[in-house]
Amino acid sequence: MEPIPDYTSSVAEELKALAVSGALTPDAAQMQVAAKLDHVLTCLKETKPAKKSSALGWLFARGSGKPRKIRGLYVHGSVGRGKTMLMDMFFKKAPIARKRRAHFHEFMADVHSRIHEHRQKLKRGETRQADPVPPVAAALFAEAELLCFDEFSVTDITDAMILARLFTELFGLGCVLIATSNVAPDDLYREGLNRSLFLPFIGLLETHVDVVTLDSPTDYRMQKLANLPVYISPLDARADAAMTAAWNQVTDGVKGAPVEVPRKGRSIHVPLAAGRAARFSFSDICEKPLGAADYLALAERFDQIFVEHVPQLGPEKRNEAKRFINLVDTLYDNTVRLYVSAETSAEDILTERRGTEGFEFDRTVSRLFEMRSADYLARHQAERAEA
Template sequence: MQPMPDYSISVCEQLKALTASGSLQVDSAQMDVAKMLDRVLADLKRKRPAAKSSALGWMFAARKKSVETIKGLYIHGSVGRGKTMLMDMFFAMAPCQKKRRAHFFEFMTDVHNRIAAQRLKFKNGETKQADPIPPVAADLYAEAELLCFDEFTVTDIADAMILSRLFSELFSLGCVLIATSNVEPDNLYRDGLNRGLFLPFIDLLKKYVDVVTLDSPTDYRMEKLNSQPVYLTPLDQRADMAMDASWMQALHGRKALPTEIPMKGRSIHVPLAVDRMARFSFADLCDAPLGPADFLAIAERFDTIFLDHVPKLGPDKRNQTKRFIILIDTLYDHNIRLYVSAAAMPEDLLEERRGTEGFEFDRTASRLFEMRSAEYLAQTPARRAAE
């Protein structure tokens, strides 16, 4: 039997220990957020039953109609300031037997799947509940009383249309929400289709969470990545090792996992992702039947892309070459920080320059060079911070 976690430690205490050891820099903005997370921890600890005093006591407790409201926290600010690190510290300490930490995109994919399954049950006569939202919310709450979302953002109209009703149910059940985001609540789903129908969710969110800005003066993620080469050639063991080293530095101890980016009726598979970083091979993106909309979804989802094993592009790879041109155009237009391992320097990747494709690849090569420049790299976090 595993020992129970030590709930006496706080996020502030852990942050102080890490700064004292030299693992982190002293950061007052991070400490302010840590104090707010500790407030939520204290509320969660107080809510936990102190002891199983009697079966009768538990029965009466279960019959209580009023649900104790614990305000969660919505942490927003520029990339690389430590939002995810603080939330992960909190999640590890949270005294909840049922808790869930997920990227928001992953959570919403799960929600849509559950709604579809509930509608199918109603269609098949397995339930009389025509509205799928209440049972889906009840199931979600039964699995997790605490939800921690990384990179909370709303870009899909299908998500936008159900969030208010879904979280009305979840919050009424007593669910506690902690979220990190690059976007303040008032700018969620900004300029989205039928945004007026989404606005009640923003009001609901502000009612059940405290909103705090984390804008440290230092972008710790970029501070580490700036020392790493961003274009490695030729394709050999040294290039693979250098890409792995840059990736590990970017992870900063976090665990990258596969994920999916939902599209209309399908999804884009992401082999490895954490926060706003992802790692693909050339084959993942250019051998697969992906198009401009897919690359746009990737650019909107991630700030930093690692792309392994770009080969030389001969006449037998015309489709892959076209996709690669579109991919680089999209990443460049969105100021994505790109790490590449390739078989040759940009101008030598295309083996035969013929017609329009040759001219287009000249632009691609030029952009790959520019994406290595200090000026371009300096813009990459600024774009997200401005959103």
């Protein structure tokens, strides 16, 4: 293979270099999106650097003294077409210091946390600003003039009701937005409660971003996932390395972080999450008092779940075995992709298989085998594409 040349100047040049090296397959649809991302890069490069005395200094075009409005980009299309890869290339090249790349749901969790903290300050008499949205937006903009969101999706009514007000403030300050999504803006929060109150956000969004569809004929994610091991045993250094390699493939190397998944007034702790992938140890997910409803909340939030270090389960681990059965059943019913590292083969996880629990575990073993199949992976991908 030829060495990959320096491709720091544009997303399109990076794509071409990777294609020449054989690391990527040339894709015309991706190149079209790359050109639009490069246009945003050019606009960013033509602005003055921000001055410490003014959060808005960076918005003024060189030498013009006038505010420059930079339109962002909203890229939508089916899963596995390369949207996240392109956005990550763009983000690394964006020539500004204050920028943020996040999964959309993680960003909104941060927003709600800041709003809650502002209201606590109001109660303590530390602020007289009754409306938390303007100061929260100002703080977010002070940290990042460029926001890059992966998997822009609105499913929560609390998010839906606040987005228009929040982004009216952010766009007014000069925030530039780049987002990827599986759906077009008009389909955001489709069938959602009180959707009429959400519609102004769609109009606001389309005023500040260009909308482009990425319709590549090839599902690159499916090609990549099809070759990943999903059940690894026994537990050893090789198993740990294989799970980490699979995690890095699934997340495209994005640095993960702990998150909290809300459920009926409380939250489920996820030790490591990146986008719509979550990583647990067996003790995190099966030795804590979690039930089927908790596992359903995780299945609705994540497309791919890793469970590491599953031990062999004897009679003294009956509760843990029951939770493991519930977990596999729930993930299977919701076509979540499950990756497991275990002490033994699936058939030998439960040391005693008697009565109802024995029958239930036989079903679990069968499902674990089916979840490794190409048919299950195809169903997983198809349902995510329709989501």
